[in-house]
Amino acid sequence: MVFSRTFPREVDGSNYPKWEEIFLSAQEEREREQVARQENLFLMRQCIADARNILKDEKMMDMQSHVLSLANSLFKKRSSHAVHYKEEKCKEKFQRYWGKFKQKKKEMKTETKADKKPAGKKKVKKK
Secondary structure, three states: OOOEEEEEEOOOOOOOOEEEEEEOOHHHHHHHHHHHHHHHHHHHHHHHHHHHHHHHHOOOOOOHHHHHHHHHHHHHHHOOOHHHHHHHHHHHHHHHHHHHHHHHHHHHHHHHHHHOOOOOOOOOOOO
């Protein structure tokens, strides 16, 4: 299943944004999953070490089940970023495409403003 995310895009002359859907290719999705997996392995090792330190500091029994239970709780909180990596990649693609588009529009607007000469001041006659 392909991962997708929608982003709002400003539309000139409209108060409402146009929603653009960005899809990740299968390769991009696998890359993001691999990054998340590596990060999760690192996080789990950190959580186990933190759990041991917490139990030691609180002078509680350092039983494997206690360590793993506490580490699991810490891990669930920290590892909730699995989807975050995919959403981040979608946002990057959206900004790369629509950012260039928006920048071109700004350049066109500044060119047309530079072409126009400012009007001179008009004198007002007093009666």
